[in-house]
Amino acid sequence: MASPARTRVTPRIIGRLRLASQGLLGKGFAGVPEAVRGMTALQAQDLQAALWAVGLRVPGAGLSEVRAALNVGTVVRSWPMRGTLHLLAPEDLRWILNITTPRLVQGMASRHRQLEIAAGDVEVCRKIALDLVSGAGSESGMPVGATRGELFAAFEAGGQPPTGQRGVHLLGLLCQSASLVPGPLEGNQQKFVAFDDWIATSRDLGREEGLAELLLRYLGSHGPATVRDFAWWSNTSLTEARAALAAVRGELVELEFDGTGYWLSPATAALLDDGVPGQRTVLALPGFDEFVLGYTDRSLVLPPEHAQKIVPGGNGVFKKAIVAGGEVVGTWARQGTGRSAKFVPEPFDDTGPLGPSALAAFIRAVERYERFLAS
Template sequence: MAAAVGAAEILRLRLSAHRIENPSGVELSVVDVTRQLFALQGQDFIQGGWALGVRAPGSRLSDLIAALDAGTIVRSAPFRGTLFFLPAEELRWVLGVTAPRTIAGSATRQRQLGLDEAILDRARAATIAALQGGKALARDEYFALLRSIDIDPSAQRGYHVIWHLAQTGLICWGPASGTQQALVLLDEWVSTSRDLSGDEALRELALRYFTGHGPATLRDFAWWAKLTLASARTGLALAADDLVELEHGGESYWASAREIDLASGRRRSTAVHALPGFDEYLLGYTDRSLPLDDEHFARIVPGSNGIFLPMIVAGGRIVGTWRRAEKSGGVTVTPDAFGDLTTRETAAFALSRDAFARFRTS
């Protein structure tokens, strides 16, 4: 029978699984973090980078850039058509699970943009010719390539071409230059890949999600990976021997048995963290009500425009937002709490704020 737990316990376990609070105390690298969480949303390069940095204390943006340049971490769009950072060796088999449904769901948008199969095939051939042999193209250079073969990249067409070719496993974002990356051929850039398919791939996907995000529900997993409920249920059933079922509010939550053991004995967190916008701690779930009150959701996504602001997290709860400003003298961070922070919380937030400034500027 599933053990009943409260919301505070779910958040305590999530902080641990996310490695926002590290239960082992072992120092983590940015590569270690991607292997733990499996995939972290990264459409904003700096915010996505800090999602890794906040979980790998002492790391720098230069550590992420080195991992990207080495092809150890890769940035692509394997889930929901959104950019993620993930271990390079995992990308191909994940696309094998998620891309067919994602591509099929893009057919209407593809027609709206006037991109038929003949145009996409032409883009594919030109892309291979331009990139093969270890070459790389920055975004603007790639758009110029599209223009040279009479494909207009304006009005989001160029981005959709990149997205489509990434979904089909032809390209990914490779070497970094500042906060930008160049496009490369996936088969040339990533030399080693795990070979998983079918039920084995569904099992691995479920296990990795619930390990890095648990406790979470079946619907959370299906939404995150953009799977049908039937496929998500199959993956969960195949991974169940390595998972623990918990119950909250009449619903089943699943977490890694190993992660439950790691977090055992740890008290509820009183720490304060400056998490980035788009962080998996909030966006990794379809139900976001446990860490965030509904009345404050509009403060996280002003104007409901899809842009999630950086978050202040205290004791597992989202209690405010923060903004960064970058000037020649460095980075400044300004908090905007939903209510008054205590003196202790203000001091604790300052530590995380300073850690972000070091990560960004070093």
């Protein structure tokens, strides 16, 4: 019996394989903690976008369910990579910080000198912060924590002025060194709590072992992707990334496209044998979604001539994206207010709207988003 023909690799096929890796095709993930753990880390500087990014990957999940996971600590949010907030599984945060923090702090050294932040200042603020947030619990036994404003006031009282971004950088350093972690939500802000009070169990991985696992999980959740994609995403050196690949390449599959090697999990690669799903799938992604942002080279799924429409002016703010068949084809936005408000597509093709089938699929996608917000 003849073997099934292997699907020819194209940019759209790579895009759909990435959708599958990211839980955006098929059954998705079983629950909110499973989705965050399965994704390794989800970009989360825009909290509302991050909540929808999780909801998209968990069929039937509502906004309240994702917020609840943050409130009880089955999902955590911190600054593990590139100085940017991400959502992670709690047991993964410490070992990832151990890998990424030294390089990040080294890269910020000049800025910290400008802000007059020395090692001694960080230690003073560490004691002030832990004295403020440790040992205080609610009747439920959960830490109460402190808001950013309360921490800044305590820093000021302790002779550590938080003005001019100094407080933000001090808080970041305390989180990146696993002293504090953003905890329960207060509205759309999080209170900071002691890391050891909030995260009871942490995995312990050495640097080489941790880098190998981080690469394996990134490629499992984001593949097909390159080693350069991983080095950028994790803010690790290309030399270390290549060494990590050498340690785990036997657990991965390599695809070659246009002279470049792309790595992915065997489970995702198996989709090539029977036909990669998602050819007609239309998704309404949040801004900053990993499908768009999680790679240093986005040109396979986002045509370079349209990149400015996703990140206008290169300002670092990623707009909501419409993905059709594995390619970013436009943005979407809310227009109007109150009952007359609606979500409208803004396709890249200025000559006409989405076709009838794609438009119907987009409407279903934003209806799902509205159900998510309401539940």
